[in-house]
Amino acid sequence: MRASLGVLGLALGSVSALLGIVVLAWGLRRNDARFLRMGRRYAFVLLSASALSVFAMEWALITHDFSIRYVAENNARATPLLFTITGLWAALEGSILLWGLVLAGYLAWMAYRFRNRATDPMVAWAMIVGFVVALFFFALMLGPANPFQTLANPPADGRGPNPLLQNHPLMAFHPPMLYLGYVGMTVPFAFAVAALVTGRLGEGWLAETRRATLVAWGFLTVGIILGAWWSYEVLGWGGYWAWDPVENASLLPWLTATAFIHSVIVQERRGMLRVWNLSLIVATFCLTILGTFITRSGVIDSVHSFTESPIGGWLLGFLAVVTIGSVLLIAWRGDRLRAPGRIDSPVSREAAFLVNNLLFAALAVVVLLGTVYPLLAEALQDRRVSVGEPYFDRMTTPIGIALLFLMAAAPALPWRATSGEVLRRRLLVPAWFGVAVMVLAAVAGIRDLWVLVTFGLAAFAVGGIVRQFALGLRAQRATGTSWWAAPWRTVRGGPRLYGGLIVHLGVVAIAVALAASSNLSTKTETRLEIGQSTEVSGYTFTYVRRDVVMTEQKRSVKAQVRIQQGDRDLGTYAPAVSIFPGGMSGIGTPSVRTGILRDIYLTLISAPTDRDRVTIGIAINPMVVWLWIGGALMALGTALALVPKSRRIVGPTSPAPTADSVPPATDAPDAVATVAP
Amino acid sequence: MSDERDPAGQTATWRSWAPWVVIAVVVIAVIAWAAQPRGVPTPAERARALAAQLRCPDCESLSAADAQTSSARAIRRDLRERVAEGQSDATIRQAYVERYGEAIVLEPERRGLGLLVWGLPVAVLGAGALGLALAFRRWRGLERRHATPDDEAIVREARRDGPTP
Numbered sequence: 001m002r003a004s005l006g007v008l009g010l011a012l013g014s015v016s017a018l019l020g021i022v023v024l025a026w027g028l029r030r031n032d033a034r035f036l037r038m039g040r041r042y043a044f045v046l047l048s049a050s051a052l053s054v055f056a057m058e059w060a061l062i063t064h065d066f067s068i069r070y071v072a073e074n075n076a077r078a079t080p081l082l083f084t085i086t087g088l089w090a091a092l093e094g095s096i097l098l099w100g101l102v103l104a105g106y107l108a109w110m111a112y113r114f115r116n117r118a119t120d121p122m123v124a125w126a127m128i129v130g131f132v133v134a135l136f137f138f139a140l141m142l143g144p145a146n147p148f149q150t151l152a153n154p155p156a157d158g159r160g161p162n163p164l165l166q167n168h169p170l171m172a173f174h175p176p177m178l179y180l181g182y183v184g185m186t187v188p189f190a191f192a193v194a195a196l197v198t199g200r201l202g203e204g205w206l207a208e209t210r211r212a213t214l215v216a217w218g219f220l221t222v223g224i225i226l227g228a229w230w231s232y233e234v235l236g237w238g239g240y241w242a243w244d245p246v247e248n249a250s251l252l253p254w255l256t257a258t259a260f261i262h263s264v265i266v267q268e269r270r271g272m273l274r275v276w277n278l279s280l281i282v283a284t285f286c287l288t289i290l291g292t293f294i295t296r297s298g299v300i301d302s303v304h305s306f307t308e309s310p311i312g313g314w315l316l317g318f319l320a321v322v323t324i325g326s327v328l329l330i331a332w333r334g335d336r337l338r339a340p341g342r343i344d345s346p347v348s349r350e351a352a353f354l355v356n357n358l359l360f361a362a363l364a365v366v367v368l369l370g371t372v373y374p375l376l377a378e379a380l381q382d383r384r385v386s387v388g389e390p391y392f393d394r395m396t397t398p399i400g401i402a403l404l405f406l407m408a409a410a411p412a413l414p415w416r417a418t419s420g421e422v423l424r425r426r427l428l429v430p431a432w433f434g435v436a437v438m439v440l441a442a443v444a445g446i447r448d449l450w451v452l453v454t455f456g457l458a459a460f461a462v463g464g465i466v467r468q469f470a471l472g473l474r475a476q477r478a479t480g481t482s483w484w485a486a487p488w489r490t491v492r493g494g495p496r497l498y499g500g501l502i503v504h505l506g507v508v509a510i511a512v513a514l515a516a517s518s519n520l521s522t523k524t525e526t527r528l529e530i531g532q533s534t535e536v537s538g539y540t541f542t543y544v545r546r547d548v549v550m551t552e553q554k555r556s557v558k559a560q561v562r563i564q565q566g567d568r569d570l571g572t573y574a575p576a577v578s579i580f581p582g583g584m585s586g587i588g589t590p591s592v593r594t595g596i597l598r599d600i601y602l603t604l605i606s607a608p609t610d611r612d613r614v615t616i617g618i619a620i621n622p623m624v625v626w627l628w629i630g631g632a633l634m635a636l637g638t639a640l641a642l643v644p645k646s647r648r649i650v651g652p653t654s655p656a657p658t659a660d661s662v663p664p665a666t667d668a669p670d671a672v673a674t675v676a677p
Numbered sequence: 678m679s680d681e682r683d684p685a686g687q688t689a690t691w692r693s694w695a696p697w698v699v700i701a702v703v704v705i706a707v708i709a710w711a712a713q714p715r716g717v718p719t720p721a722e723r724a725r726a727l728a729a730q731l732r733c734p735d736c737e738s739l740s741a742a743d744a745q746t747s748s749a750r751a752i753r754r755d756l757r758e759r760v761a762e763g764q765s766d767a768t769i770r771q772a773y774v775e776r777y778g779e780a781i782v783l784e785p786e787r788r789g790l791g792l793l794v795w796g797l798p799v800a801v802l803g804a805g806a807l808g809l810a811l812a813f814r815r816w817r818g819l820e821r822r823h824a825t826p827d828d829e830a831i832v833r834e835a836r837r838d839g840p841t842p
Contacts, residue, residue, distance in 0.1 A: 202836050237743045244738040271836055342816040351813070358805040366798045373785055373794045381790060386732045388783030389740055395798055424693050432696070435703050442707050449711040456704070525750075588745065605745055617745060 009053030076160035093147035125194035178223030184216025218638035225631030249291030408461035430463025499641025506633030
């Protein structure tokens with residue numbers, strides 16, 4: 001029943017995507033507005049259909065319908081409700097179901113957003129591209145990755161989700177956020193292809209997808225940060241990023257998308273970099289497909305490859321079609337893509353964006369090579385090799401430092417050209433601030449070169465950001481705004497500028513956290529008996545007692561450890577090891593005392609024995625919390641950048657020209673419709 | 678912008694540069710101080726550095742320094758012993774490669790295909806930087822032209838949505 005309902009939804013989805021393609025193509029060919037208007041409506045049918053199949057799956061999960069194979073493999077009667085619901089994305093087939101729903105949601109949003117321009121060939125082509133992508137994923141689900149496969153002999157109880165996936169509530173948020181980001185990149189990709197096909201290669205498609213790209217980018221950012229947080233809170237090795245292939249797979253599209261949202265500003269402003277921007281968005285989309293391939297085909301063994309399945313070939317084929325098709329399209333339109341622009345000076349905002357793009361591209365190359373090299377070595381030379389943290393750290397740290405410097409200095413650069421004098425004046429106070437922080441950090445006893453440089457550049461960047469805000473506030477106050485209304489009105493006057501600066505502030509926080517936690521953390525292991533204490537970095541750790549907690553879901557053994565600093569009691573923390581029914585080995589759960597300057601990270605290395613002995617791992621991780629704060633700031637800044645610009649408010653003044661003072665990029669009638677809020 | 682022959686202008690230029698000279702000196706001093714080698718690493722530091730370069734055999738991406746599995750702990754213990762015995766870093770690494778195969782090392786080797794992984798990003802950066810430098814040179818060489826009304830019309834047309842077929 002539930003399986004039939006699910007399959008019905010999938011079939012309906014496939015048919016509506018197919019009909020959407022056919023009807024729109026027919027309308028374009030015949031130039032018939034009725035067909036074009038009808039075609040877009042299939043997006044809403046698609047959304048309903050995928051909602052139906054997701055509903056069927058959730059229903060089956062919640063009612064523990066083990067006649068469906070996916071439920072039997074990813075759910076058990078003892079699974080708590082939260083992890084029963086999140087069971088939808090606990091394995092490949094369910095994840096694609098969610099993928100389909102998110103894609104259908106974005107397509108329906110596109111159909112709604114451009115409802116008044118349904119007859120515009122650009123919009124029609126973008127919808128067709130979206131439908132093609134949807135058709136691929138729905139066909140995948142009807143074929144090799146069918147989530148609704150039934151079992152002839154349903155087991156009495158299911159296997160339950162992978163223990164790691166039912167250990168922390170973050171599992172409810174990390175994958176959906178990541179998918180919202182991944183799949184959202186389909187929207188700018190669809191418009192880029194539409195621009196190529198229709199030959200309208202100006203700035204129109206950029207303006208139309210700016211918001212969608214930002215939304216997708218914001219979700220991707222949050223998804224990655226939440227993944228790191230989950231890793232930190234669940235996996236128990238004390239870190240948050242292992243350069244695991246699957247983590248890299250989520251980082252890759254983020255890198256190219258980040259390059260894209262910077263370089264489109266140059267195209268909006270100067271009409272340059274057309275091929276480059278098209279390539280970046282195509283690359284971003286391809287990397288999301290590659291990411292899915294890496295994550296879900298089991299091709300690279302990794303902690304995330306919970307499943308292996310035959311869909312690898314399908315994904316790889318789709319990836320090849322998309323890549324080759326896009327390259328051919330760009331080559332075909334090559335003559336129209338040449339932009340007659342020039343950049344006047346290497347010391348200008350647009351030049352800084354070029355360097356930014358070069359650095360992000362280099363980062364993407366590093367991450368891509370490091371991720372696929374083991375595959376290449378195995379395929380070409382039949383050798384097993386590993387690439388891990390030492391390689392990635394060595395390669396990414398210098399590029400990251402260069403990017404941090406650029407992020408600090410570039411927002412002060414004017415467009416076109418500048419005199420050194422202006423630049424020196426604008427950067428002086430931020431530079432003093434950076435130097436002061438660097439010296440203070442050295443005086444405070446930090447001797448690590450990378451940490452000192454990062455701290456100095458971070459302060460330099462913060463100085464620049466504060467300076468820009470101060471200028472904006474002063475201009476706003478000068479118009480007679482009260483001091484308490486000024487900040488919001490300042491942001492409303494230039495949402496892209498100030499939203500972007502807040503995102504940068506988040507990046508600064510993350511850079512500081514990365515540098516401090518990866519270079520200044522300490523880690524020890526101690527064996528303790530009940531009542532015994534040990535001292536690490538000025539903290540006293542006492543093993544108080546052993547607790548055993550039995551639930552239907554799992555059996556946990558906890559070691560209660562009291563932490564004291566001098567005479568001050570910091571509370572009792574309980575790292576645990578849990579045994580799940582059906583699980584082979586125990587799953588450790590760390591216990592973290594989060595602090596603004598340092599986390600105390602406790603793990604159980606060996607479960608407490610009956611003789612009341614335990615081995616605990618104690619790590620002091622400085623400033624990790626700033627990763628999560630930085631992620632929140634990035635999300636906030638992205639949200640602010642989406643706020644419509646208020647035309648009644650004075651914008652940022654001329655000393656700091658902004659992306660928002662761009663003259664309207666187009667004056668075609670279609671652009672007017674999209675600019676209107 | 679100051680006129681070179683104007684003493685007052687020179688003073689102004691010097692004034693705007695002076696703080697930057699101070700900043701540069703301080704930054705270089707701090708970096709030089711931090712980059713100084715800090716004596717011989719202790720045996721524990723050496724063992725840890727080695728562990729960070731080796732993969733934990735029963736994990737996927739973690740190093741033996743980070744992982745908490747029993748094999749990672751065994752490797753850490755073994756590394757401490759080997760360091761205490763006075764084996765050199767190269768000997769220890771070689772011993773591990775012989776025992777576990779080259780997949781135990783977390784870095785690509787610096788020859789053959791591995792050279793690509795190390796070299797390509799650098800090559801991309803270099804080529805990109807060179808390309809940018811050439812582009813700026815070319816742009817600089819172009820005479821700066823002022824737009825005629827005709828040009829502006831063309832730009833408007835181009836910006837609308839690219840040329841129409």
